[in-house]
Structure formats: C-alpha cells, structure tokens
Amino acid sequence: MKKIFKWLGVFLMSCFGLSAFLLTIGVNLPLTHYTQKEPIAAKLLIKNCHIVDVKNGTILSNHNIRIENGKIIAIDSVGSSSVAGFTVIDGSGKYVMPGLWDMHLHTLSLSPQLHFPLLIANGVTNVRDMGDGDSWISDIDAPLVKDKDSWDKQFTEQHLLMPRIWESCSYHVEEIDGITAQNTQEKVRELVTKLKQRGEPFVKLQLEDSELPAPVFYEIQKQAQLQGFSALGHLSYNVDIDTVLANGYPSIEHAWALIPHCVREKKRFEKDLETKAYELSHQDTALTTAVLKKIAAAHTYYVPTHVTSNRKEALVFDEKFRQDPRNQYVESTQLRLWKLWANLHTSGYDEPAQQELLYNYYQRGLEITRLAHQNGVKLLAGTDALDRYVYHGFSLHDELTEMTKAGLTPAEALRTATINAAEYYRQTDKYGSVEPGKTADLLLLDRNPLENITNTQAIHAVYFNQRLYDRNDLARMKASVREQAKSFGISCKFIWNMIKGMF
Numbered sequence: 001m002k003k004i005f006k007w008l009g010v011f012l013m014s015c016f017g018l019s020a021f022l023l024t025i026g027v028n029l030p031l032t033h034y035t036q037k038e039p040i041a042a043k044l045l046i047k048n049c050h051i052v053d054v055k056n057g058t059i060l061s062n063h064n065i066r067i068e069n070g071k072i073i074a075i076d077s078v079g080s081s082s083v084a085g086f087t088v089i090d091g092s093g094k095y096v097m098p099g100l101w102d103m104h105l106h107t108l109s110l111s112p113q114l115h116f117p118l119l120i121a122n123g124v125t126n127v128r129d130m131g132d133g134d135s136w137i138s139d140i141d142a143p144l145v146k147d148k149d150s151w152d153k154q155f156t157e158q159h160l161l162m163p164r165i166w167e168s169c170s171y172h173v174e175e176i177d178g179i180t181a182q183n184t185q186e187k188v189r190e191l192v193t194k195l196k197q198r199g200e201p202f203v204k205l206q207l208e209d210s211e212l213p214a215p216v217f218y219e220i221q222k223q224a225q226l227q228g229f230s231a232l233g234h235l236s237y238n239v240d241i242d243t244v245l246a247n248g249y250p251s252i253e254h255a256w257a258l259i260p261h262c263v264r265e266k267k268r269f270e271k272d273l274e275t276k277a278y279e280l281s282h283q284d285t286a287l288t289t290a291v292l293k294k295i296a297a298a299h300t301y302y303v304p305t306h307v308t309s310n311r312k313e314a315l316v317f318d319e320k321f322r323q324d325p326r327n328q329y330v331e332s333t334q335l336r337l338w339k340l341w342a343n344l345h346t347s348g349y350d351e352p353a354q355q356e357l358l359y360n361y362y363q364r365g366l367e368i369t370r371l372a373h374q375n376g377v378k379l380l381a382g383t384d385a386l387d388r389y390v391y392h393g394f395s396l397h398d399e400l401t402e403m404t405k406a407g408l409t410p411a412e413a414l415r416t417a418t419i420n421a422a423e424y425y426r427q428t429d430k431y432g433s434v435e436p437g438k439t440a441d442l443l444l445l446d447r448n449p450l451e452n453i454t455n456t457q458a459i460h461a462v463y464f465n466q467r468l469y470d471r472n473d474l475a476r477m478k479a480s481v482r483e484q485a486k487s488f489g490i491s492c493k494f495i496w497n498m499i500k501g502m503f
C-alpha cells in the first residue's frame with residue numbers, strides 16, 4: 001500500500017514538474033502581433049458612394065469623399081474625374097459610415113494578439129478600456145507598467161495594429177481595506193491620490209459583489225473631483241442616485257446597475273433570483289422616468305452593455321448560444337472558464353420559471369434603455385468584451401442590435417457608437433461623423449445600415465490610420481486571431497497571467 005502512495009507521489013510530482021517545465025517554455029516563446037503592413041493611402045478618393053449621415057439619420061447619395069493625411073478634406077457630388085496623386089476607389093453602391101466606438105471593453109496584455117485585429121476587422125476603431133485585465137488585479141502599491149504605454153510604443157515602432165484607445169484604466173475599486181466611518185475621508189484620499197499618481201484616467205467603481213457603504217462611495221466621488229478627475233462605473237443599490245448625480249458621475253455602466261434604482265423601496269435578498277423577482281414586481285414607471293430625467297439633466301451618459309448585462313444569463317440555456325461559432329476566436333483556457341460558468345449557471349437555474357425570470361430581467365434592462373432614450377439620456381454602446389460570451393469587435397454589432405430591440409431606430413442606435421461617443425470625449429470636431437475636417441475613420445458597407453442595423457456587419461472595407469483594409473485584409477486579421485487563440489505560447493502566457501493575478 002505504502003508503495004502505491006510513493007509511486008502516486010512520484011507520478012504527481014512528475015506531472016507537476018512537466019507542466020511547470022512546459023509552462024516555462026510556453027511563457028518564454030516570443031510573441032508575434034498583427035502589423036499594419038498595408039501600404040499607406042494618404043491621399044484617397046472614394047468615388048460615388050452613399051454617405052451615412054448619423055446625425056440626421058439620412059443618406060447623402062452618390063457623393064465623393066476626398067481624404068488627405070487621414071483627414072476628410074472634401075465631400076462633393078460634382079464630376080467623376082480623378083484628382084492627381086489620389087488613390088481612387090469606386091464606392092458605387094457602398095455605404096460609408098464613421099468608424100465604430102466600443103465605450104466599454106476590457107483588454108489583456110495579450111490584446112495585440114487576441115483582440116485588436118478583431119476590433120479593426122469589425123470596424124471598431126475607437127475604444128474606452130474599462131479595465132486592463134492583467135494589471136487591474138495588481139497590488140495598488142506595486143510598480144505598474146501600463147500595457148497601453150507599451151502598445152503605444154509598439155504602434156509607433158513596430159506598426160502594431162490597434163484601435164485608438166482613449167482611456168485605459170488599470171485599477172477598479174471594489175472595497176477599501178481597513179476603512180471605518182471615522183477614517184473614511186483619510187483612507188479615500190490616500191487611495192485616490194495613489195490612483196492619480198499612477199496615471200489612471202478615472203476612478204472606476206466596481207461594485208458587483210461587494211457594496212461599499214454609501215458615504216464611502218460619495219467620498220470617492222468628492223476626492224476624485226478635488227484631484228481633478230472623476231469617479232464612474234457601477235452603481236451599487238445602496239446609494240442615493242440624487243446624491244451620486246449631484247457629486248458628478250460621467251457615466252453609469254451596465255443595465256443591472258440601474259434596474260434597482262427604478263424600484264419602489266429598494267431591497268436585497270440573500271438569493272439573487274429573489275432580488276430580481278422583487279425588482280421586477282416592484283418596478284415603477286413613474287419613478288423610472290423621474291430617475292432617467294435626472295440622469296439626463298445631469299448629463300450623465302448611460303452605457304447599458306446589454307450584451308453582457310443580463311442577456312447571457314438569460315440566453316445561455318440555449319445550446320446555440322453556447323456553441324457560438326465566434327468561440328473559435330477565444331483563447332482555449334478562457335473558453336473553458338466560460339463553459340464552466342455556463343454549466344454552473346444552467347444547472348443552478350434548471351426550472352423553467354427561473355429561466356423565465358432571468359429572461360424578464362434582461363427584457364427589463366431593454367425597457368429601461370427605451371425609457372432612457374425617450375427621456376433624453378445620452379446612450380453609449382459598450383460591450384464589456386472579455387466577459388463571458390462577449391467577443392471583441394463582433395459584439396459591438398450585437399449591442400447595436402440590442403439598442404434597436406430596446407426601441408431605438410437604426411440611426412439612433414448608430415449614434416450610440418459614433419457621434420455620442422465623440423461627444424462624450426468632447427471630440428465632435430474631429431470624430432463621430434463623415435464630414436469635411438474630420439478624421440477619416442471609415443467603414444464601407446455593402447448595405448444600408450439605416451434600413452437594418454445588422455447591415456453594419458456587411459463590411460466591405462475599413463479605412464483607418466491612413467490605411468485601406470479591404471475584405472481580404474480583414475479576413476486575414478480574423479484568421480490571425482483564430483491562430484493565436486489556439487497557440488501554445490499564448491495559452492501558456494494566458495495561464496501564467498492568471499496565476500500571477502491570484503497572488
């Protein structure tokens with residue numbers, strides 16, 4: 001018997017040793033990334049195309065777009081003669097719209113391999129990074145090398161293909177160690193100062209599982225403002241929305257965060273499903289409208305992220321949802337974790353009544369978006385990509401569809417991923433629509449997106465960073481991610497980053 005244990009011990013040690021050995025090799029394999037190898041087309045003339053006017057929801061038919069050094073210099077309908085020195089492409093029958101923005105996604109240090117090519121291939125040229133998945137779990141006091149800084153360097157020196165990242169946050173506040181009613185101000189000031197020093201763009205509040213006491217939430221807002229930046233993100237159910245808005249909250253993230261604030265007498269139950277049932281049965285339209293009007297008046301943007309918020313919990317019971325063909329773009333360990341979650345979730349809610357409740361909760365999120373829009377709240381499209389069954393790039397198009405399910409017209413949905421995002425960053429002079437003087441981030445579509453929002457997926461070409469990516473280039477970008485997602489080196493690095501994050 002003793003011998004068996006001895007051999008078992010040796011066997012396990014060998015397995016562990018071999019895994020560690022393989023992991024070490026994998027982690028040290030060099031990484032390759034997708035480079036912008038396509039030639040620069042600094043002077044481009046797109047002839048005879050239909051321009052999608054996202055502001056007015058109209059089409060400007062048969063116009064020419066002249067681009068120089070990445071900027072739209074003229075739009076006209078006269079003549080068909082080519083201009084000297086310009087690369088000319090025939091835009092007949094094509095619909096040209098501004099590049100898309102994903103205002104809520106997450107990155108990893110492996111994003112150059114796994115995510116960026118997918119974003120560009122799907123016409124997502126601008127993003128807000130709500131949490132760099134590797135570094136946000138790092139100790140706040142540890143020295144930090146922001147991924148974004150190294151990507152910017154690689155972009156310039158090695159032609160890394162990447163979208164424009166407007167902000168990249170690498171820390172989220174979930175709880176504050178050792179905080180008491182007496183030391184709230186001091187503790188919060190200390191934390192916010194550290195975040196400011198490490199160059200965070202804002203203080204991200206992440207309150208899914210834990211609830212900070214409401215006074216701490218408000219203090220974070222106040223301290224952030226005092227130090228010249230802002231707090232934004234999730235809303236916990238225990239805060240008073242009037243106070244939050246009065247203190248300044250530039251954007252509210254996720255449908256689930258808003259639902260509890262549209263309920264008479266907010267309440268929490270031990271079981272999540274009970275809370276959801278209560279929130280559905282105690283929803284109040286007059287209250288909801290009043291809350292949304294206040295959000296609109298405070299100029300707070302709302303990023304419902306329907307594709308992640310409540311939708312996957314409702315749809316994952318469908319085998320087709322779990323077997324999404326886009327799983328091939330997901331790194332294998334990550335996909336295994338998604339499947340594990342799907343199994344736990346589906347077996348935890350195996351009664352039809354439970355599933356119906358989850359579905360109604362998802363629908364309630366859409367209903368609030370409809371009311372938000374009707375009451376003047378500025379909406380932004382965001383996906384929360386990196387979360388389960390959300391795919392970088394592809395899911396932004398799904399989110400646009402969700403916006404139309406909520407009741408927005410295709411034109412209104414397009415605004416949430418173009419001009420509204422540019423407005424959020426006060427950049428409407430340069431971005432968000434196809435107009436002279438603006439940056440030429442363009443999508444050429446085969447079909448009219450104003451007729452059907454899913455036509456944003458009929459991408460014929462993308463023009464970004466002075467390069468024209470045709471259908472073959474876009475297919476190559478996707479193929480490179482499929483390959484990287486299966487690569488041994490990437491998997492080892494993914495696992496290694498996860499292990500590092502645990503300690």
Ligand SMILES: [Zn+2]
Pocket residue numbers: 104105106130131384
């Ligand atoms: Zn997120």
